[in-house]
Amino acid sequence: xxxxxxxxxxxxxxxxxxxxxxxxxxxxxxxxxxxxxxxxxxxxxxxxxxxxxxxxxxxxxxxxxxxxxxxxxxxxxxxxxxxxxxxxxxxxxxxxxxxxxxxxxxxxxxxxxxxxxxxxxxxxxxxxxxxxxxxxxxxxxxxxxxxxxxxxxxxxxxxxxxxxxxxxxxxxxxxxxxxxxxxxxxxxxxxxxxxxxxxxxxxxxxxxxxxxxxxxxxxxxxxxxxxxxxxxxxxxxxxxxxxxxxxxxxxxxxxxxxxxxxxxxxxxxxxxxxxxxxxxxxxxxxxxxxxxxxxxxxxxxxxxxxxxxxxxxxxxxxxxxxxxxxxxxxxxxxx
Amino acid sequence: xxxxxxxxxxxxxxxxxxxxxxxxxxxxxxxxxxxxxxxxxxxxxxxxxxxxxxxxxxxxxxxxxxxxxxxxxxxxxxxxxxxxxxxxxxxxxxxxxxxxxxxxxxxxxxxxxxxxxxxxxxxxxxxxxxxxxxxxxxxxxxxxxxxxxxxxxxxxxxxxxxxxxxxxxxxxxxxxxxxxxxxxxxxxxxxxxxxxxxxxxxxxxxxxxxxxxxxxxxxxxxxxxxxxxxxxxxxxxxxxxxxxxxxxxxxxxxxxxxxxxxxxxxxxxxxxxxxxxxxxxxxxxxxxxxxxxxxxxxxxxxxxxxxxxxxxxxxxxxxxxxxxxxxxxxxxxxxxxxxxxxxxxxxxxxxxxxxxxxxxxxxxxxxxxxxxxxxxxxxxxxxxxxxxxxxxxxxxxxxxxxxxxxxxxxxxxxxxxxxxxxxxxxxxxxxxxxxxxxxxxxxxxxxxxxxxxxxxxxxxxxxx
Numbered sequence: 001x002x003x004x005x006x007x008x009x010x011x012x013x014x015x016x017x018x019x020x021x022x023x024x025x026x027x028x029x030x031x032x033x034x035x036x037x038x039x040x041x042x043x044x045x046x047x048x049x050x051x052x053x054x055x056x057x058x059x060x061x062x063x064x065x066x067x068x069x070x071x072x073x074x075x076x077x078x079x080x081x082x083x084x085x086x087x088x089x090x091x092x093x094x095x096x097x098x099x100x101x102x103x104x105x106x107x108x109x110x111x112x113x114x115x116x117x118x119x120x121x122x123x124x125x126x127x128x129x130x131x132x133x134x135x136x137x138x139x140x141x142x143x144x145x146x147x148x149x150x151x152x153x154x155x156x157x158x159x160x161x162x163x164x165x166x167x168x169x170x171x172x173x174x175x176x177x178x179x180x181x182x183x184x185x186x187x188x189x190x191x192x193x194x195x196x197x198x199x200x201x202x203x204x205x206x207x208x209x210x211x212x213x214x215x216x217x218x219x220x221x222x223x224x225x226x227x228x229x230x231x232x233x234x235x236x237x238x239x240x241x242x243x244x245x246x247x248x249x250x251x252x253x254x255x256x257x258x259x260x261x262x263x264x265x266x267x268x269x270x271x272x273x274x275x276x277x278x279x280x281x282x283x284x285x286x287x288x289x290x291x292x293x294x295x296x297x298x299x300x301x302x303x304x305x306x307x308x309x310x311x312x313x314x315x316x317x318x319x320x321x322x323x324x325x326x327x328x329x330x331x332x333x334x335x
Numbered sequence: 336x337x338x339x340x341x342x343x344x345x346x347x348x349x350x351x352x353x354x355x356x357x358x359x360x361x362x363x364x365x366x367x368x369x370x371x372x373x374x375x376x377x378x379x380x381x382x383x384x385x386x387x388x389x390x391x392x393x394x395x396x397x398x399x400x401x402x403x404x405x406x407x408x409x410x411x412x413x414x415x416x417x418x419x420x421x422x423x424x425x426x427x428x429x430x431x432x433x434x435x436x437x438x439x440x441x442x443x444x445x446x447x448x449x450x451x452x453x454x455x456x457x458x459x460x461x462x463x464x465x466x467x468x469x470x471x472x473x474x475x476x477x478x479x480x481x482x483x484x485x486x487x488x489x490x491x492x493x494x495x496x497x498x499x500x501x502x503x504x505x506x507x508x509x510x511x512x513x514x515x516x517x518x519x520x521x522x523x524x525x526x527x528x529x530x531x532x533x534x535x536x537x538x539x540x541x542x543x544x545x546x547x548x549x550x551x552x553x554x555x556x557x558x559x560x561x562x563x564x565x566x567x568x569x570x571x572x573x574x575x576x577x578x579x580x581x582x583x584x585x586x587x588x589x590x591x592x593x594x595x596x597x598x599x600x601x602x603x604x605x606x607x608x609x610x611x612x613x614x615x616x617x618x619x620x621x622x623x624x625x626x627x628x629x630x631x632x633x634x635x636x637x638x639x640x641x642x643x644x645x646x647x648x649x650x651x652x653x654x655x656x657x658x659x660x661x662x663x664x665x666x667x668x669x670x671x672x673x674x675x676x677x678x679x680x681x682x683x684x685x686x687x688x689x690x691x692x693x694x695x696x697x698x699x700x701x702x703x704x705x706x707x708x709x710x711x712x713x714x715x716x717x718x719x720x721x722x723x724x725x726x727x728x729x730x731x732x733x734x735x736x737x738x739x740x741x742x743x744x745x746x747x748x749x750x751x752x753x754x755x756x757x758x759x760x761x762x763x764x765x766x767x768x769x770x771x772x773x774x775x776x777x778x779x780x781x782x783x784x785x786x787x788x789x790x791x792x793x794x795x796x797x798x799x
Contacts, residue, residue, distance in 0.1 A: 081413055084509070086478065088465035089418040092397070103415060108465065109482060 002330055003299040004034045012128050014143035014153035015160045018181060019167040023303030023332040027162050028142060029066055030332060036068035043131045045074040045117035046142035047153060064112035071107050072134055076100050076116035085111035090134055095123050115142055121152050154268030159295045164303030169310040171317055179324045180276040184269035189294035198292045203242045207235035222249040240265040247278045253287055260286025268293040300325060301332045336625060340549040343390050346398040347545035357627050358643050363564050366629030371561050373551035376437050385433055386548055392430045393545050399423050403538060406531045411524045421454040422462035427537045443540040445533045453526045470519045481508045550630055559631035562639040569597040569715060573635030576618040591757045597717060601710040604719045606734030607770035611757045612719040616685045619717060620647050623683050642683045646672045649687040662692045669705060676712035684709060684716035695722060703727045733762035736770060751777055
């Protein structure tokens with residue numbers, strides 16, 4: 001039973017697809033199917049509202065998530081009332097979504113469900129820690145990696161990444177693109193003292209001096225950095241950027257004379273939106289990147305079939321991926 | 336004051352914001368007596384933990400106002416609403432049990448055991464809800480059959496004839512189950528309809544208890560007092576402005592409470608700048624409003640004559656958008672006050688520095704006129720002014736101002752408050768204090784201004 005034992009060591013796990021139709025839901029169903037007979041209490045949620053029965057973007061059939069008796073799931077009020085499954089309401093959360101409040105319910109029988117969840121990191125964190133009230137051992141988050149999503153799946157302890165033909169139909173390109181995300185996930189975490197300080201900073205660009213003191217630079221966005229260049233490094237060469245980081249920032253940092261002493265700190269890997277070329281050229285020049293919240297990668301799953309009809313060779317893809325990442329890779333259709 | 340109330344539920348917040356300005360003695364005293372009893376209960380040591388526990392329970396209360404309305408309108412409740420009613424009833428029962436030692440609060444909460452009974456046939460007393468099999472034996476049988484079918488379906492091959500038939504059977508069964516479930520929801524809603532007034536009463540009672548506990552806590556921590564509202568007298572001993580007092584005490588500075596009686600008619604208050612006249616008016620307005628919204632008031636002893644309205648005119652209320660100067664908008668406001676006064680309405684009128692934005696000659700005349708008119712109305716009016724030589728016979732009070740012996744002390748802008756006596760004395764009002772220059776000097780105003788002003792004062796004196 002691949003990677004299930006790894007999954008059980010976490011209190012929270014997110015499943016993140018690098019693209020739609022990379023087999024995220026299949027992976028989730030696989031895990032739930034394996035966990036159903038174990039003595040582990042599972043709770044399921046998602047980032048925002050998810051779980052439509054057909055994919056709106058590509059109009060392909062999207063497998064629904066099947067849950068089993070005793071599992072807890074989170075659903076928006078309006079979805080809850082349209083459910084097929086028989087389930088018991090445990091609580092109604094104060095968190096609001098476009099489709100009403102979030103309902104926390106326990107499945108009585110086995111059936112398919114539509115998951116919902118908070119759309120921002122704070123509420124997602126609160127919800128996960130709230131699950132302790134219901135003796136939940138593992139909370140699984142159906143995640144999304146997107147600039148549009150305010151909530152980051154990286155707040156969970158563990159993560160499973162799904163990738164596949166939908167992300168790129170060319171095996172070497174697909175491997176390279178996945179390797180990039182893999183590298184980002186493995187970025188080192190800052191020391192605990194600094195982590196605690198930075199955890200509550202939600203916006204802005206902050207300089208960190210050698211004694212780990214924070215200095216707000218009062219620079220509204222990374223695009224203003226150029227104008228404020230003289231101030232940017234007035235407290236040393238460590239910078240924390242709370243929001244998204246783009247090519248612009250990495251290029252700016254790379255072009256500094258002291259690039260090899262610069263250390264950029266970001267909230268988590270999902271806040272980096274630079275292209276691989278720009279990111280790696282910054283690293284090559286000696287720049288360093290660290291994260292406030294690191295998440296452990298439990299597994300990488302591949303889906304060799306894309307909605308456009310590309311069919312990659314499962315074995316070939318699996319092998320080259322494994323070779324590049326040096327961790328076990330699974331084909332969701334074959335496990 | 337409302338912002339600093341420690342309310343536990345959004346329910347209480349909604350109820351408090353909707354509470355009316357009370358004008359009958361009976362209503363006000365009832366509210367005040369309720370707080371008084373709660374304050375007294377707080378003084379009993381054993382009750383402290385009870386209140387603590389009740390507050391924790393109340394913080395879990397959801398405002399199910401909308402759901403109760405749906406019950407009253409005979410709508411069928413959905414599972415989420417039924418869950419809300421059940422968890423509300425369970426919490427209400429818990430609170431009722433906790434409140435047993437505090438008789439008068441316990442009495443306000445109706446017994447909801449029947450509601451719990453209806454929604455919790457298994458007697459598990461856990462706040463979770465679904466249409467379980469124990470609501471109907473038929474449901475249990477149908478569900479069992481469905482689970483069996485689903486099991487077979489999983490094994491059947493896709494699109495085979497047998498799978499299609501199974502699918503059809505399962506769909507039919509599902510419809511049947513939905514029908515039965517809906518029937519149960521209908522039944523439950525009907526049963527709850529008979530108890531709707533109990534639910535409504537309980538919801539209002541819990542909101543009230545939350546408010547009472549918060550008001551009592553505030554009364555104790557901010558040292559508020561129950562005002563006597565039975566007579567037609569307004570008289571304060573040790574009146575204070577809570578926020579200012581807290582700030583000053585925090586900075587380890589002196590705060591001087593004030594004694595004041597306000598009779599029917601007009602009372603003019605004069606006094607130097609920085610002598611606390613505006614704060615006094617604000618405090619009077621606050622106390623009157625607190626009292627008539629059913630709160631204790633910030634004083635050591637208070638008698639308050641109830642009024643129908645509080646009318647307040649303070650400082651600059653320029654409204655550039657409507658094209659009115661500060662003088663014009665003040666006059667319109669004062670006009671409204673005088674008109675209401677003439678109708679013999681019971682009002683508390685508080686005007687800060689009437690007609691101060693116009694020339695002193697006419698300003699003086701306006702103050703005298705307004706003071707005289709209001710003096711003959713059924714109002715209690717307090718007007719502050721800097722004008723001297725007013726031709727009015729109404730009562731006059733003066734803030735004592737700088738202490739006698741303060742001349743040799745080094746007074747700075749920081750400690751100026753320590754050298755002002757804020758207490759009020761009856762005055763003839765002919766000579767108002769002339770301490771504006773002294774204060775300007777303390778504020779560190781340019782010496783040229785001061786010496787030039789002194790020169791002009793000399794010249795005026797010589798003219799006279």
